[in-house]
Amino acid sequence: MTSSGQSSSLPLRHTTEEEKFAGDGIVSGERGSGEGGDFCLVAGVLPEKRCRESFESGKPMEYEEILEMADKEHPLVYTNKKELKLLLSSGILVDWGRRWFSLNKSEHNCELISASEFSFQDPELIEWITDPKSRFSEVAKIQRATDLNIDVDIETMFLTPGITYAAYLVFKYCNDFFVIEEEEEEIISEPTFVGLRYKLKEVGESLISDLADHTDNRWMIVELCQLVCYKKVTKLELSLDNIHGYNSILLEGIQFMPVEKDENDKSIQMENAHLIDTNREQILPDDYRHIIRLAKDSVPYKITNNDLYLLLSNGILIEKGQSFFYLDKDGVKCSMQSARTILKANECFRWISAIQHSRFEKVAECQLGNDFHINCHINSHMLSPNTTYATYLVYKLPEPSLGTFECPIEVKVSDRFYSEETKVHFIFLTSPKTIVINMINDDEDHDRGCHKNPLSRPKMEGIPKERKDGWMETEMWTFTTDVDTKTVNRELALSFCSYEEQFTGLIVQGMEIRPKLTVTLT
Known part of the structure; x- marks a missing residue:
């Protein structure tokens, strides 16, 4: 996260030693004319007329008090309101060097x-x-x-x-x-x-x-x-x-x-929207025959291209029912691998009959453990070229009595052949919360209320969302395919950052692979 006002204040011209150590930080007699009238070039305070003006956004300038408290050892240098705005956006020392004031991009203090x-x-x-x-x-x-x-x-x-x-x-x-x-x-x-x-x-x-x-x-x-x-x-x-x-x-x-507003805070799901009935053959992947041969249930040989597209857009089980393949609305290949496929070597899971809205006959329930590994093997036939994909863990949380799952999870992504390329990031299984204190317009402490809200992390990917099928998902890893798709082999090691947390009761349906969305909601 990049914070506003994080960089040091840079003067618009170099001040002389006399200016730096002047008692009041103002060079007497030195004046200039700029946008909106005359004012000091090196100043600790704006003239009263200028203080009543607005920045270009039309918001009131309420900086007279701030400029009066500016650090006298580092006089402020500006020639017009635009330069002053840049200066305040970079930040200035005030209150005898005990505070740093700055403006963010929205001109909020x-x-x-x-x-x-x-x-x-x-x-x-x-x-x-x-x-x-x-x-x-x-x-x-x-x-x-x-x-x-x-x-x-x-x-x-x-x-x-x-x-x-x-x-x-x-x-x-x-x-x-x-x-x-x-x-x-x-x-x-x-x-x-x-x-x-x-x-x-x-x-x-x-x-x-x-x-x-x-x-x-x-x-x-x-x-x-x-x-x-x-x-x-x-x-x-x-x-x-x-x-x-x-x-x-x-x-x-x-x-x-x-607080930054998360414009993408709504749950966004890929829609298997059907396109118009023309040019179906162009939308079908070049190797669709190979995918059809992997189908768990037989597909009629004389199926039309239109019906075949509808079939693939709705999705079919392949690889003996352990993977689910579908095309998104743009004809890009997507898939979901079952828990049995991605959790092969994990002894801490047991297999239970599928619960509501699962694509597979069996799902995995964690019995005990602070960590587990995901086998991320994606065949090249399951991927479209020149596409940025995201992988999502699809899961359900246990009863609250079995754990809160609030601690972040460390994800280590490693190439099985090049272990030095391990990358580390964090995800959550439950949306992190933050305390919100409502500062009621009163000086009495008993009027200050507080509650918990979801923590706003617009730039973090691993925040869970509820899917339309009732399951939860959280993004684990992203990758980009080339013109010629290649089989992906990665190992994902997931572990709680706190040894006190356990995955006990977590139910895993599988891992979904689909194009990464970059959507701005308006």
Whole structure:
């Protein structure tokens, strides 16, 4: 996830040493004319007339207070409102260097509060150091992340009223044994499991936030909660307990950013829509005769192309009833492999009679285990050329009493012949939830309500969805075929990130392979 205002503020021209160390940060007598009138080139505050203007979007400019609080050691340099907008989009230090203010793409305010405002129960374990990627002059180096003992009692100053914000802890792992050169660091796109344990004042129980996203400036952000804000000033109280795995971390602060809307949050299913009755032969795959020979039930030899297309678009069982083949509405090959096919070597599963709306006679039920392996062998005849495919685990969850299944699952995808090509990412079997605090327009704490909402992760693929047949599915892996399709051989190792979680009671129907959808709902 890329956060707004993550990059450092860049001046529009280099300031002189005299400007940097000027008492009030303003060069007297230096003025310029630009879009909308005269104003200072190097300024800590806009003239009153300019503060009442709007940005190009027509939204009110409410930045007089912010600009008055700008860091005097780094004067703001702009010549017109467009340059000021770019400056604020990059971000500026305010409030004596304790806060970082920025605008996101929608011109909503974002605010980062420094870790210097936190209360550390064991200050001897904290070292304040500089970091070239931080927006603040110092960050907290914590030697024992497995025992944080940090209390947070902070107030925002600049949130946009009427917007739902997410509060993120901003940190990164610190390795004391070697230093990686910044230019050699690889930017990580996949989330990282961190298992942050913490408590919110509004919630009595201990909470866990499992996955952290990586920002463009190489920090990590893990969501703590969401807040429905009605005022610029919002109070947040919580305690940070521990982070999984690593000892040393660098802690920058807590950032408040507007929640991104997931435009693809609705369950989207492939439709076997029938096309018009012309050109059926062109739509049929070139090797359709080979597929027909694999059918479990015999297909009439004198079937017309029109009827054959209808048959394949509805789908047929092949390979002795262990695979289901169909064509999508664009004539692209799709298939589902049974649990018996993909779980051959897994002793932790037992075979039970198919339940409602299963394509196969038998499905698999997990009896015990923290992990299992999927045999992903897809014959070239089951794939269309030049197509990006996604593979989906099709499953049902057990009764709630057998487990919550809330912990993320680590998926390792490896080539059986080139083990060094293993790739790791995370999926969920249940939609992750986040705490939403409703900041009622009142100062009384008892008016603040909270509830749980699905966690918004628009850029993450492995979020489960309910299918039209009543089963659940979650995306496990994607691949792209070439002009000449080749048989796919991969092994997928699935394991819970927490050893306390078990797959007991999970029912697996199989693995579906179909073109990956990139749909924007309007």
